Amino acid sequence: MNIDLKEMTQLAPIFRELFKGYHLSRSEPEPYAQLSNMQDQYRALFKALGFELVCDPRGFYYFVPEQMGAQVNKTAQRLALFTFILVEHLADQGRDPLAVLDGGSLGRDELPALLDKYRDLFQQAEVTTQDELEEKIIRRLTQLGFAEDSNGVYRFLPPMHRFLDVCLSVQQDRDLAASLHSSDLPLPAPELIAEEESEDDIILIEEPLESAEESEEAALARAIAAEKELEA
Numbered sequence: 345m346n347i348d349l350k351e352m353t354q355l356a357p358i359f360r361e362l363f364k365g366y367h368l369s370r371s372e373p374e375p376y377a378q379l380s381n382m383q384d385q386y387r388a389l390f391k392a393l394g395f396e397l398v399c400d401p402r403g404f405y406y407f408v409p410e411q412m413g414a415q416v417n418k419t420a421q422r423l424a425l426f427t428f429i430l431v432e433h434l435a436d437q438g439r440d441p442l443a444v445l446d447g448g449s450l451g452r453d454e455l456p457a458l459l460d461k462y463r464d465l466f467q468q469a470e471v472t473t474q475d476e477l478e479e480k481i482i483r484r485l486t487q488l489g490f491a492e493d494s495n496g497v498y499r500f501l502p503p504m505h506r507f508l509d510v511c512l513s514v515q516q517d518r519d520l521a522a523s524l525h526s527s528d529l530p531l532p533a534p535e536l537i538a539e540e541e542s543e544d545d546i547i548l549i550e551e552p553l554e555s556a557e558e559s560e561e562a563a564l565a566r567a568i569a570a571e572k573e574l575e576a
Contacts, residue, residue, distance in 0.1 A: 347385045354378040358386070362397070362407045367489035367503035369404040379405050403502040404489070419484055422469040426481045427507035429462045445504045452478075452496035 349355065358375045361368055370376050379386055379399075387397045396408040427445070434441040444450065455474050459466055471477050482498060485491040490507070492499045 347389055352378070352382065352385065352389075355386075355389075359390075361489075362390075362395070362405065365407070365488055367404050367406045367501075367506075369489060369502045371489070371492060371501055376405070400502075400505065402505050404505075406489075406503070422471070422481050423485060423488075423490070424507055424510050425465060425469055426485075427504070428511050429458070429465055431508075431511050433458055433461065442508070445500045445508055446502070447500065449497050449499040452498070455482075 354375045358368065358379060361372070361375070368375055368379060383397075383399055387399075390397045390407070398406050398408055400406075430445065430450070431441040434444050455477055459471075459474055459477055463472075466472065466477065469480070471480055482491070482493070485498070486493050488503075490501055490503045492501065
């Protein structure tokens with residue numbers, strides 16, 4: 345495949361964000377447009393670096409590095425659990441969870457009641473106060489491209505579908521368990537797994553950039569050098 349780096353004018357910002365674990369969607373119009381128009385070229389270039397560029401048909405891009413193992417980090421567990429809590433909370437209120445988590449919003453003023461209602465579950469994620477909820481979960485959602493913070497109103501972006509998929513899978517398993525067993529048998533609440541264990545349904549999310557072995561600049565330079573070798 346012929347790749348012209350001069351045409352990839354958004355290469356640096358695209359790589360910088362994806363390398364940090366950010367999910368690029370239409371909320372970043374210029375990088376998203378170029379990824380959409382040059383998807384094959386970007387995928388080939390990043391593959392030379394060892395990253396798999398995933399394009400979700402629901403409108404977002406993210407990296408799955410080839411070297412990533414099956415371990416689940418604490419961030420992914422917290423975000424998945426928070427999404428599960430939100431789905432149940434919204435359903436209890438008579439609100440459509442999909443409508444809220446697919447482009448809808450949640451107000452900061454709703455967090456205290458949410459924390460109080462699901463305190464036992466939040467404790468699994470080492471979240472006991474609103475400050476911890478905002479720091480360990482909400483801030484990470486915004487940092488990774490799952491949501492935007494607009495003056496205390498959190499608007500959810502298309503990448504939230506990754507966590508919604510997990511919730512739907514868990515619910516299907518519960519429905520199956522309920523159909524196979526007596527209705528008075530309690531169904532277990534979701535629990536965070538230990539970091540050394542693996543779980544296929546939980547999303548793998550890289551740790552922040554500062555913990556990466558290679559800087560984004562070095563990785564980008566290596567990708568460009570690999571592409572030039574292919575052209576030679």
